[in-house]
Amino acid sequence: xxxxxxxxxxxxxxxxxxxxxxxxxxxxxxxxxxxxxxxxxxxxxxxxxxxxxxxxxxxxxxxxxxxxxxxxxxxxxxxxxxxxxxxxxxxxxxxxxxxxxxxxxxxxxxxxxxxxxxxxxxxxxxxxxxxxxxxxxxxxxxxxxxxxxxxxxxxxxxxxxx
Amino acid sequence: xxxxxxxxxxxxxxxxxxxxxxxxxxxxxxxxxxxxxxxxxxxxxxxxxxxxxxxxxxxxxxxxxxxxxxxxxxxxxxxxxxxxxxxxxxxxxxxxxxxxxxxxxxxxxxxxxxxxxxxxxxxxxxxxxxxxxxxxxxxxxxxxxxxxxxxxxxxxxxxxxxxxxxxxxxxxxxxxxxxxxxxxxxxxxxxxxxxxxxxxxxxxxxxxxxxxxxxxxxxxxxxxxxxxxxxxxxxxxxxxxxxxxxxxxxxxxxxxxxxxxxxxxxxxxxxxxxxxxxxxxxxxxxxxxxxxxxxxxxxxxxxxxxxxxxxxxxxxxxxxxxxxxxxxxxxxxxxxxxxxxxxxxxxxxxxxxxxxxxxxxxxxxxxxxxxxxxxxxxxxxxxxxxxxxxxxxxxxxxxxxxxxxxxxxxxxxxxxxxx
Numbered sequence: 068x069x070x071x072x073x074x075x076x077x078x079x080x081x082x083x084x085x086x087x088x089x090x091x092x093x094x095x096x097x098x099x100x101x102x103x104x105x106x107x108x109x110x111x112x113x114x115x116x117x118x119x120x121x122x123x124x125x126x127x128x129x130x131x132x133x134x135x136x137x138x139x140x141x142x143x144x145x146x147x148x149x150x151x152x153x154x155x156x157x158x159x160x161x162x163x164x165x166x167x168x169x170x171x172x173x174x175x176x177x178x179x180x181x182x183x184x185x186x187x188x189x190x191x192x193x194x195x196x197x198x199x200x201x202x203x204x205x206x207x208x209x210x211x212x213x214x215x216x217x218x219x220x221x222x223x224x225x226x227x228x229x
Numbered sequence: 230x231x232x233x234x235x236x237x238x239x240x241x242x243x244x245x246x247x248x249x250x251x252x253x254x255x256x257x258x259x260x261x262x263x264x265x266x267x268x269x270x271x272x273x274x275x276x277x278x279x280x281x282x283x284x285x286x287x288x289x290x291x292x293x294x295x296x297x298x299x300x301x302x303x304x305x306x307x308x309x310x311x312x313x314x315x316x317x318x319x320x321x322x323x324x325x326x327x328x329x330x331x332x333x334x335x336x337x338x339x340x341x342x343x344x345x346x347x348x349x350x351x352x353x354x355x356x357x358x359x360x361x362x363x364x365x366x367x368x369x370x371x372x373x374x375x376x377x378x379x380x381x382x383x384x385x386x387x388x389x390x391x392x393x394x395x396x397x398x399x400x401x402x403x404x405x406x407x408x409x410x411x412x413x414x415x416x417x418x419x420x421x422x423x424x425x426x427x428x429x430x431x432x433x434x435x436x437x438x439x440x441x442x443x444x445x446x447x448x449x450x451x452x453x454x455x456x457x458x459x460x461x462x463x464x465x466x467x468x469x470x471x472x473x474x475x476x477x478x479x480x481x482x483x484x485x486x487x488x489x490x491x492x493x494x495x496x497x498x499x500x501x502x503x504x505x506x507x508x509x510x511x512x513x514x515x516x517x518x519x520x521x522x523x524x525x526x527x528x529x530x531x532x533x534x535x536x537x538x539x540x541x542x543x544x545x546x547x548x549x550x551x552x553x554x555x556x557x558x559x560x561x562x563x564x565x566x567x568x569x570x571x572x573x574x575x576x577x578x579x580x581x582x583x584x585x586x587x588x589x590x591x592x593x594x595x596x597x598x599x600x601x602x603x604x605x606x607x608x609x610x611x612x613x614x615x616x617x618x619x620x621x622x623x624x625x626x627x628x629x630x631x632x633x634x635x636x637x638x639x640x641x642x643x644x645x646x647x648x
Contacts, residue, residue: 073595075588075646083647106587106603107617129617131585132647192591 074133074185074192078140083132088142092125097209101128101202103194108134112142112202119149126202131195133186138199140180150207152176157200163187164196244545245538247629253278253534254627264597267635272417272445272576272623273601274467277531281470284530288523295519297496311522314529315512318477321532322462323453329485331478331512332525336444337367339463339478340411342515343440344371346488347461348409354380356408359437361386361394362613363416363423366606368442372411381408388613392419392568399428403435410439414446414462418607418621419568420551420576422446429459438484444468444476448625449547449574451540454479466524471531475524478515485511492517543626547575550624554633561637563644567619575624578605581640584647586618592646593620596639 092098095113102109110128114121124146126138141160145153159175162168166187170177186196251257256276259266268276288310294303296311312327319327333339348371352358358372360383369383376383384407386399394412410432415422429439438460443452448469454462461484465476480488490497490508494517499507508514535543554577558564563582581589590602601621604611611617622636 073592075592080646106585107611108585108587131587133588133591189591192587195587 074183074189076182078179078182079132079136082136082139086126086135086139088125088139088146090125090127092123097206099202099206099209101198101205103134103198105194106131108195108198110134110138110199110202112138112199112206114145114203114206116150119151121145121148121150121153126199130198133183133192133195134198137183137196140182141199141203144178144180145203153203154207156180157204160200161197164193244542244549245626247546247627250538250627251629253280255279255282257627261597262595265635267596267598267632267639269622269624269628269632269636270599270601271448271625271628272468272605272621274473275448275470275625276627277470277472278534280534281472281527281530285472285523285527288526292526293523296522297513307522310526310529311520314525317529317532321452321536322447322479323455324479325455326482328510328512329479329482331480331485331515332520333463333476333478334474334521335465335467335476336365336442336463339461339476340368340440340442341371342478342491343461343463343480344375345491346515347438347484348372348375349378350487350489352379352381352408355406356381357384357402357404357406358382359384359386359399359402359407359410359432361399361412361423362388362609363392363394363413363419363421363607364411364609365413365417365442365444366608367444368411368413368440369609372409382406385609386412388421388610391570392416392421392610392614393570393572394421394423394428396424396427400431403432403437407432407435407437410437411442412439413442413444414452415443415449415574415576416568416607416610417445417576418605418610418619419570419578420445420573420623421568421570422450422572422574424572425459426457429457433458445574445576448535449540450544460484466528466531469528469531470534471528472521472524474521475528477528482511485515488515490514490517494518496520538626546626547624547628550628550630550633551575551577553630554622554624554636557633557637558640561640561644564640567614567616576621577623578619578621579640580616580619581643581647584643586620588647589620589640589643592643593636593639596635596642598636598639600636 092113096115098113100111108130112126114124124142164186170181170184183196186192254276292306294307296308315330316327319330384402387395432439440461441459443462443464447464462479467473497509497517499509565580567578586602603618
């Protein structure tokens, strides 16, 4: 059993073992690849936007548990949501992971995603948690390829400027 | 605790009393997160004993001035101490002359010095540089830069599944275009000890100089550059209980004299006019600007400290640690040791089935166990073993069998969390 203070809480381990929405979509209106050259994490995110709503979404790739669980929970959270709502979550997740908002005190829409709040204490793992969100953002903006080391790195630049 | 562990811990005639030595290292008393620090990332950087810390403080408090400059007393003292450090380093690797030791900022700068000073002068279009699959990026990238600039070519010695160089293939790479060999004495990612003496003999018989990257060897074994007969030998201070920002390039005097300077500036000249500059003699020719004087003196104290324990005793103790760790980890289901060479230094790289090395590293850290996870700046090695990264425990003479037990318990915990 993981230490309750640990990042490796049961919900994260569960999503790592049984990732939701894992696989490829036959057709996608938006997709992007994300990779972190520092550790070799690599994921792709694809989705179909119907009107303003994410009708279907899937991800695949090879990564650490934090990255995979983050991708799994991300797809589960944004499925059925509007682009606007998804963009809000991207921003809030990034702010949480980089310690810019305190999820216990400030208003947010992250729900169960707050399980990743602990990553802000682990600077080397922040990028693992953010990579799927970075990739989702890139897909919205039709950037085919993204990297945590690119100039659009959310660690270095506000996501809205990507 | 099993009987075999007890036996190993109290092995009679053990080369080193690790518990007594640990008292010299203040940082080893830390308890990160309330757990004793188990520092197993020595291949990345080792810790500093109080003796070296004290030497740095004494220099800074009582001896500091710029060197090779003024006639005042402090400058003379600082110069003498800096040059004494060079003598210590020369003795440490058994260099024939102390002027064969050039202070650099570390191994990376040492290799870049050889590339700019030797490579840019003597390597040209169509020439070939032999490197190995086991090289750290710092012994790959400078030569690639040179090859691109000059139109030269890099040839690579392959390795087998144990992580050992294929020496027949190495010998077949030589032809009339071969101008330099660059080889790691010890692989940072796998721990393989390469047969550099034999490789150097082969190259020298063909008139090809050899640069040995000794970053992972100098802290762990007796290095004798005259016995090896290498042309260059590079290593870093911070991996052998010294400060960061200091290292050396050893080079044979005749070779260093033929080389062009790397950096221009003060101290590396005899005279300067706007028409012509006359370069200083070696080693000053390669030490432009004010060097890290304190760090060099600290490194001198570090090699004194290591020599006081004895490099052979250090090597023997680390061999015991590695054998014990390998024996324990080998028996664990779901763990694959990457790098199983017959000759290894104290590095244990491993992969856990179904667990990414970064998760291993974070979970071990929660148990106070510090290991390195990642590609270890040796991506060609990772590609060879088809892994994106590994977890690497690397031992120093101040590590103990009990710390190996902590590592093994930590790995078991990772497997439990991910079961």
